[in-house]
Amino acid sequence: xxxxxxxxxxxxxxxxxxxxxxxxxxxxxxxxxxxxxxxxxxxxxxxxxxxxxxxxxxxxxxxxxxxxxxxxxxxxxxxxxxxxxxxxxxxxxxxxxxxxxxxxxxxxxxxxxxxxxxxxxxxxxxxxxxxxxxxxxxxxxxxxxxxxxxxxxxxxxxxxxxxxxxxxxxxxxxxxxxxxxxxxxxxxxxxxxxxxxxxxxxxxxxxxxxxxxxxxxxxxxxxxxxxxxxxxxxxxxxxxxxxxxxx
Numbered sequence: 001x002x003x004x005x006x007x008x009x010x011x012x013x014x015x016x017x018x019x020x021x022x023x024x025x026x027x028x029x030x031x032x033x034x035x036x037x038x039x040x041x042x043x044x045x046x047x048x049x050x051x052x053x054x055x056x057x058x059x060x061x062x063x064x065x066x067x068x069x070x071x072x073x074x075x076x077x078x079x080x081x082x083x084x085x086x087x088x089x090x091x092x093x094x095x096x097x098x099x100x101x102x103x104x105x106x107x108x109x110x111x112x113x114x115x116x117x118x119x120x121x122x123x124x125x126x127x128x129x130x131x132x133x134x135x136x137x138x139x140x141x142x143x144x145x146x147x148x149x150x151x152x153x154x155x156x157x158x159x160x161x162x163x164x165x166x167x168x169x170x171x172x173x174x175x176x177x178x179x180x181x182x183x184x185x186x187x188x189x190x191x192x193x194x195x196x197x198x199x200x201x202x203x204x205x206x207x208x209x210x211x212x213x214x215x216x217x218x219x220x221x222x223x224x225x226x227x228x229x230x231x232x233x234x235x236x237x238x239x240x241x242x243x244x245x246x247x
Contacts, residue, residue, distance in 0.1 A: 001043050001050075004233055011207035013191075013229035018051060023190040023229065026057040026182045029095070031087045032065045034197055036235050042098050044233070048193055049106040056110050057189050058095050059182060062088025063115035064173055071166045072157065088114055111184070118177075118184055126176035126222055133218050134172055140215060144171050147200040154198060171202065178206045181228040191229045203230040 010018060017023075025048040048056035062084050069080035092112055099107055133140050148167045152159050182189040194201070208214040210226035219226065 001046055004040075004043055004047060007234055007236070008193075009203070009232040009234070011203040011230040011232070012210050012226070013231075017229060018191065018231055021051055021053050023053055024055055024057070024187065025052045025191045025193055025231075026059045026189040028177075028192055028194040029058060029060045029091055030065070031060065031062055031084065031091055032068050033195065034235075036195055038094070038098060040195075040235070041095070042101065044193060044195070045095075045098060045102060045110060046106065049102070049109045052109060052191075054109075055187065057182060057184060058110060058112045059118070059177075060088050060091050060095070060112065060114045061174065062091070063119075064170055067170045067173075068167065071163055113182075113184055118182055123176045126180070127173050129218070129221050130175050131172050133215065134168065137215070140218070141168075143205050144168050147171070147202060150198060150200050154200075175202070175206070176222075178202060178230065179209060179222065179228060180224045190227060191231060193231045193233060195235050196232045197235050201232050203232050206230060 005015070005019070008015060008018065027044050027048050045058070048058075063081065064084075065087065066077070066080040066084040069075050069083050070077055073080070073083075075083065092114065095112055099110055099112075102110075134144055135141075145164050145168055148164050148171065149159055152163070157163075178192065181192070194203075205214075207230065209219050210224065210228065212219060212226070
């Protein structure tokens with residue numbers, strides 16, 4: 001666990017802020033990301049339980065992954081959503097199994113949620129504002145698309161502007177959570193712990209917006225306080241058994 005903590009890259013805060021347990025933590029689980037080991041997943045669960053103020057979330061981003069199924073795998077929208085939710089079921093079951101291996105105290109501090117549990121009218125409005133910025137601000141558009149291009153290069157896929165533009169919807173819809181955290185059952189979760197591979201993190205862009213260093217008008221329109229911290233956890237394991245088969 002300590003090795004993971006030591007390697008965290010913190011944005012909009014510090015490691016001291018993380019370890020002081022001032023906020024509740026949500027673990028972002030992308031079902032599209034290269035799977036990591038059960039051992040590492042369990043370590044993440046222990047971390048969010050230990051360092052959260054009152055409780056922690058495992059947030060499985062299932063529904064949003066339909067965008068990638070539709071664009072990359074050429075499935076229709078209904079089939080894409082079905083596949084995303086089925087993959088979400090797998091991840092939820094895996095995490096529930098892992099949580100059962102923790103102590104009773106640790107188990108009681110962690111909840112599992114999925115996209116539909118927290119997507120709201122407020123977040124939809126934030127998404128629309130962010131999408132408008134993407135459509136009219138060339139620099140913002142470039143920063144949103146950069147990690148998509150990196151992902152396509154890493155996965156040896158053809159880079160076409162039409163593909164990049166469609167995949168940008170994924171980022172535009174996750175940005176409200178990255179910028180302002182998660183609210184679930186009237187409890188705020190203001191620190192994100194996110195496993196990262198390579199240079200696909202949006203944390204620098206998000207932090208710049210939160211701190212008013214870039215896109216100040218966008219921050220004001222979104223009415224965010226900027227008090228959401230991001231903790232990127234670089235995945236460095238090599239020989240561990242995969243969390244699940246990526247299909």
